[in-house]
Amino acid sequence: MSPSVYLLVLTYNGREMVLACLESVMQSSYDNLHVVVIDNGGSDGTPEAVREAWGDRAEVLRIEHNVKFSRANNEGIRLALKCGADYVMLLNDDTVMAPETVSELVKAAESDPAIGFVGPKIYYWKPDDQIWFAGGLIFPARGTAAHIGIRERDHGQYDEPRDVDYITGCAMMGRCAMIERIGLLDPAYKAYYEDSDWCTRAARAGWRRVYVPSGRVWHKISASTGGQLTAYKVYHKLRSGFIFFRRYSRWYHLFTIPLFQIFDVVRVLLLVARGRVANTWNEKTASGADHE
Numbered sequence: 001m002s003p004s005v006y007l008l009v010l011t012y013n014g015r016e017m018v019l020a021c022l023e024s025v026m027q028s029s030y031d032n033l034h035v036v037v038i039d040n041g042g043s044d045g046t047p048e049a050v051r052e053a054w055g056d057r058a059e060v061l062r063i064e065h066n067v068k069f070s071r072a073n074n075e076g077i078r079l080a081l082k083c084g085a086d087y088v089m090l091l092n093d094d095t096v097m098a099p100e101t102v103s104e105l106v107k108a109a110e111s112d113p114a115i116g117f118v119g120p121k122i123y124y125w126k127p128d129d130q131i132w133f134a135g136g137l138i139f140p141a142r143g144t145a146a147h148i149g150i151r152e153r154d155h156g157q158y159d160e161p162r163d164v165d166y167i168t169g170c171a172m173m174g175r176c177a178m179i180e181r182i183g184l185l186d187p188a189y190k191a192y193y194e195d196s197d198w199c200t201r202a203a204r205a206g207w208r209r210v211y212v213p214s215g216r217v218w219h220k221i222s223a224s225t226g227g228q229l230t231a232y233k234v235y236h237k238l239r240s241g242f243i244f245f246r247r248y249s250r251w252y253h254l255f256t257i258p259l260f261q262i263f264d265v266v267r268v269l270l271l272v273a274r275g276r277v278a279n280t281w282n283e284k285t286a287s288g289a290d291h292e
Helices: 015-025 046-057 068-082 101-110 176-182 194-204 231-248 251-255 257-273
Strands: 005-011 033-040 058-063 087-092 095-097 115-126 131-133 136-139 144-147 171-175 208-222
Touching: 005 015, 005 068, 005 101, 015 033, 015 046, 015 087, 015 095, 033 046, 033 068, 046 058, 058 068, 068 087, 068 176, 087 095, 087 101, 087 176, 101 115, 101 171, 101 208, 115 176, 115 194, 131 208, 136 194, 144 231, 171 176, 171 194, 176 194, 194 208, 194 231, 251 257
Parallel strands: 005 033, 005 087, 033 058, 115 208
Antiparallel strands: 087 171, 095 208, 115 131, 115 171, 136 144
8 A cells, every 4th residue: 555645634614715726625536535634723614625525535523723833733733643644744734736747746755665744846936937946945044945946947957856954844855764754743843944944954853855846836925026925024034033043043144144134134123124925913813824
């Protein structure tokens, strides 16, 4: 039998998005897939809608209160571990995936027992050939992390698998044997950098993180703006970045990180001046159900 995969879709008042996501998930070619929808304290009837649409093909895990991205996904990960899953996959509710994606990720992971995390090529929703993620890099001296290939049109330039620093939590698959050793997502991160932290812990324990371009996912954000940049996102990216780089940077990076952080603050202020930062505290993002 194929390895068991538990696919977790976290959502918060995102009924229509999660139903569209599940439409693609249910077309997966993988034959040993268990789908779990985690309702993170929502009030829009998502659990009932999922049960009506998919019956017992999708399990619903209901959390009474919004506990943010890490804590909510950890509930699903614990369930997967308890049920003896071989792999667990996190998937944003605002995505759709190609039918072969899970199969390709499992095939890549099974090729080497040292591979702990794998992740697909992720495109913007529109244009659907514009790359959002082709692997992640961490720059300790700068105090930043970045997506490879972001906003580039796909001409096959990232069609080879490669080892990377991190896999985005938007769509990432982890080996359960590894998770049992390195632990779950760290809830100290309210939003952002929880995936980088998880992958860094994996790297320090000797596990590989591999980008798998034959798996494909589309993320429903706008390539022209990179998604709605809200006050919430700016604050939590800075907060979580501080936690992450305080943990993992070397002492001499204390002299270089502030320079890059000043540059980043100036960049954000320019975006505010140009009207690119929304003057809202976006509740959808605040749920931690979205991972941009």
